[in-house]
Amino acid sequence: MKISSFISFCAIGCITSGFLSAQRSIEVLNLLDFQRNELVAIPAIELQPFLSKHNEKELRIKDTKGKWLPIQWIDNDGDGKNDELLFPVVIGSGKTNTYSIIADGNAQIPESRTSTYSRLVPERVDDYAWENDKIAFRVYGPKGQEEALRGIKSSTLSSGVDIWLKRTDRPVINDWYKGYLTDPMYYHKDTRGEGYDPYHVGNSRGTGGIGIWKDDRLQVSQNFVTSRTIAEGPLRTVFELTYQPWSEYGVKEVKRISLDLGSNFSKFESTFESEKSVPNYTIGITLHKNEGTSQLNDQNGYYLHWEKIDDAFVGEGIVVNPKIVEKSIAFTSDVPDESNLYVITKPNKTLCYYAGFAWQKSGQVQTQKDWENMLNKQARIIEKPLVVKIIE
Secondary structure, three states: EEEEEOOEEEEEEEEEHHHHHHEEEEEEEEEOOOOEEEEEEEOOOOHHHHHHHOOOHEEEEEEEEEEOOEEEEEOOOOOOOOOEEEEEEEEEOOEEEEEEEOOOOOOOOOOOOOOOOEEHHHHOEEEEEOOOOOOOOEEEEEEEEHHOOOOOOOOOOOOOEEEEEEOOOOHHHHHHHHHEEEEEEEEHOOOOOEEEEEOOOOOOOOEEEEEEEEOOEEOOOOOOOOEEEEOOOOOOOOOOEEEEOOOOEEEEEEEEEEEOOOOOOOEEEEEOOOOOOOOOOEEEEEEEOOEEEEEEOOOOOOOEEEEOOEEEEEEOOOOOOOEEEEEEEEOOOOOOOOOOEEEEEEEOOOOEEEEEEEEHHOOOOOOOOHHHHHHHHHHHHHHHEEEEEEEE
């Protein structure tokens, strides 16, 4: 039996039915006391017994009610070969669901009305933007940096993470940037019932930007210099950003970001190399003008900010493994963009965390307690991932 923290496997035989052959079954166990709506990722190597007999394009997933499920293959390393298969599950508290892997290339894979999506946006300098049915983000690229240094006001010099407040589950990135081409304020106005971007990032960390905390100052990178889209969707979008060496420690960083359908949290995975020993890596959330409420929870590894933007509240948050946290602080300053909630982590070669938000007008949260509950659930999901068994 081969067991990892996410997936374990055992063998008990095959199932056949008519012309459809279920070469494998999949059991998924929810160890937590609340319903979970997530994606299951199966490494392609664990599907080799099936793929040795059937083409990848024939693979389908069916639940016990006979419903075909959406699937998505992802090539994580860009070598032209798929590395993992994704499909969505909804599993009740303490329950185990069973799914069948079927070879039936004629069965139509369901298309979801909602989707994840990401892309580089050259029509607004060179933002990189990403979204799902709940939330949207963007970060800023090298041309934007060059223009900002020349004093062009519409461009941004920042490695902070911007958030777009959505109250529709449909994609907005393409439409909002299209509107920007004729009206630069298009997506800054909430006039279409879809949401807008009222969030100021500047040189702050936005929601989930990083740096190095030393002598009560944060050393940060400038804008990303290259981007690579790995997967657009529909179930998960994945991309990578690289940064020029930054800080007095000469840190080189590759940042991989992913966002799953239905989640309020992007996953950030940074890999570092440095010329000198680094004291820490620090994750931040802007406190803007110090008018919101912060809550630090080192024991459980979640951190929240709750603030009013225009006429509604927004909750921003970070979730991280508490074992890598050294301390956290809500740092306030009279200098614009230097007030941030900081989560200071051990200086490991890799840093993995989740950053996200929820907006009152989206209907997902109404109170600070609602947002805290979402963060607490995300922390527990990270601590106890779904247990997945492939059954032969």
